[in-house]
Amino acid sequence: MPKVVDKKEKREKILEAAIPVFAKKGIVATKMVDIADAAEIGKGTIYEYFKSKDEIFIAAFYYVMKKAENIIARRMSSVDDPLEKLKFLFDAWKEIFSSEFRNHLEIMIDFWAEGIRNKDKKATFSLKKIYDENRKMIKDILDECVAKGKIYPVNTKIVASVILGALDGEMVQWITDPKLFTIEESFDVTAEIILTGLKKERAKNDIAQKKRRPT
Amino acid sequence: MPKVVDKKEKREKILEAAIPVFAKKGIVATKMVDIADAAEIGKGTIYEYFKSKDEIFIAAFYYVMKKAENIIARRMSSVDDPLEKLKFLFDAWKEIFSSEFRNHLEIMIDFWAEGIRNKDKKATFSLKKIYDENRKMIKDILDECVAKGKIYPVNTKIVASVILGALDGEMVQWITDPKLFTIEESFDVTAEIILTGLKKERAKNDIAQKKRRPT
DNA sequence: TATAATTGACCGAACTGTCAGTCATTAATA
DNA sequence: TATTAATGACTGACAGTTCGGTCAATTATA
Numbered sequence: 001m002p003k004v005v006d007k008k009e010k011r012e013k014i015l016e017a018a019i020p021v022f023a024k025k026g027i028v029a030t031k032m033v034d035i036a037d038a039a040e041i042g043k044g045t046i047y048e049y050f051k052s053k054d055e056i057f058i059a060a061f062y063y064v065m066k067k068a069e070n071i072i073a074r075r076m077s078s079v080d081d082p083l084e085k086l087k088f089l090f091d092a093w094k095e096i097f098s099s100e101f102r103n104h105l106e107i108m109i110d111f112w113a114e115g116i117r118n119k120d121k122k123a124t125f126s127l128k129k130i131y132d133e134n135r136k137m138i139k140d141i142l143d144e145c146v147a148k149g150k151i152y153p154v155n156t157k158i159v160a161s162v163i164l165g166a167l168d169g170e171m172v173q174w175i176t177d178p179k180l181f182t183i184e185e186s187f188d189v190t191a192e193i194i195l196t197g198l199k200k201e202r203a204k205n206d207i208a209q210k211k212r213r214p215t
Numbered sequence: 216m217p218k219v220v221d222k223k224e225k226r227e228k229i230l231e232a233a234i235p236v237f238a239k240k241g242i243v244a245t246k247m248v249d250i251a252d253a254a255e256i257g258k259g260t261i262y263e264y265f266k267s268k269d270e271i272f273i274a275a276f277y278y279v280m281k282k283a284e285n286i287i288a289r290r291m292s293s294v295d296d297p298l299e300k301l302k303f304l305f306d307a308w309k310e311i312f313s314s315e316f317r318n319h320l321e322i323m324i325d326f327w328a329e330g331i332r333n334k335d336k337k338a339t340f341s342l343k344k345i346y347d348e349n350r351k352m353i354k355d356i357l358d359e360c361v362a363k364g365k366i367y368p369v370n371t372k373i374v375a376s377v378i379l380g381a382l383d384g385e386m387v388q389w390i391t392d393p394k395l396f397t398i399e400e401s402f403d404v405t406a407e408i409i410l411t412g413l414k415k416e417r418a419k420n421d422i423a424q425k426k427r428r429p430t
Numbered sequence: 431t432a433t434a435a436t437t438g439a440c441c442g443a444a445c446t447g448t449c450a451g452t453c454a455t456t457a458a459t460a
Numbered sequence: 461t462a463t464t465a466a467t468g469a470c471t472g473a474c475a476g477t478t479c480g481g482t483c484a485a486t487t488a489t490a
Binding site for chain 2: 170
């Protein structure tokens with residue numbers, strides 16, 4: 001009988017070895033030998049499990065995304081109040097962008113760079129799709145908030161993009177300089193400002209009044 | 216004597232031809248021939264004006280940055296009130312991220328991807344430095360707002376990073392899918408939410424008052 | 431003015447280093 | 461031993477850079 005290995009398992013092992021290499025060096029600078037070295041196998045062996053460098057890269061992307069989605073799903077499953085949901089979403093993101101995940105994150109930047117240019121072609125992966133999905137998730141929560149009168153009626157699509165953008169943008173700054181602030185405090189402040197801002201909308205007239213009667 | 220050309224001017228001409236190519240294809244996919252074709256010169260001629268592909272790329276980066284800085288400086292020069300300043304900053308960004316500039320923006324993504332990995336080395340250009348500068352600009356305005364009692368005392372460094380992040384993140388979404396929203400409405404909503412959120416803190420008492428005397 | 435001399439901008443063929451991917455060989459296992 | 465797994469030297473394509481030749485513009489000279 002021939003030698004038998006668990007193909008699936010070994011594929012995943014290679015993937016997990018590849019992710020930090022991609023994250024550290026970027027797609028282009030990452031050579032197949034680097035991945036082979038990290039996985040402690042020969043270069044040729046990689047091709048027993050992946051068709052190409054590109055395939056590893058895309059697989060790595062989905063691997064990281066899947067993990068993130070699982071965290072969000074777990075956090076959100078047991079919440080009913082939409083405003084709570086929004087807060088729990090922030091918490092989920094805090095978890096995603098912390099500790100263990102930290103070393104996987106830089107990989108996203110390359111997907112952005114790639115995704116932004118591949119937006120027209122129906123690529124295997126699509127940055128647009130990921131933004132769409134996340135924006136929709138936030139929008140749905142916001143819509144529910146509006147429906148239940150928790151926040152003032154706003155353009156929820158735009159506000160969702162603001163929230164998503166803020167988290168996204170802070171993450172990039174944080175990756176660039178982790179000493180600057182903790183992602184926890186950063187996201188907390190974001191949540192506070194935005195939630196306060198949304199609820200405040202309601203009081204627009206009061207601000208006008210306040211101007212007439214300055215303190 | 217041979218034909219005389221303005222070296223500076225021609226260098227800039229090449230640069231301006233290179234920027235949209237970089238923006239469209241990304242650093243790696245952009246070949247020297249592409250730049251040469253775009254500038255309508257021979258491949259070899261480029262090397263009369265630039266030492267390397269990398270040098271063009273970095274020069275292109277500074278070229279775009281400089282333009283953006285000029286717009287901001289112009290917009291901000293004639294404003295005194297710090298809250299107005301903040302609004303004008305949003306306006307400046309709206310201008311930067313619109314029309315003529317649109318085609319230069321994708322280039323930033325590659326700088327992010329590169330900058331994020333070069334954060335340790337003292338690179339010729341640095342994403343960290345750019346974030347630092349912009350964050351400082353916002354922070355200074357916020358500090359002034361706080362000092363003059365326009366907004367409630369907050370951690371201005373964090374809030375500055377939130378504002379910067381929000382604009383940054385929205386830009387990326389917009390580049391990914393320009394049909395989704397206009398950058399104008401997106402930034403306007405951001406400004407509204409954030410400014411309201413910040414002022415809200417201070418108006419806490421007023422809201423409490425309001426509850427006592429509802430309109 | 432006509433023509434020769436001079437210059438350096440311009441060019442692209444050729445050179446060169448770099449990898450992604452292949453494949454002939456070896457190792458491992460049942 | 462039969463079969464699969466693993467390997468790393470090899471290769472061919474690709475793209476950044478180089479460099480010797482060409483040519484248009486300018487100046488010097490008769």
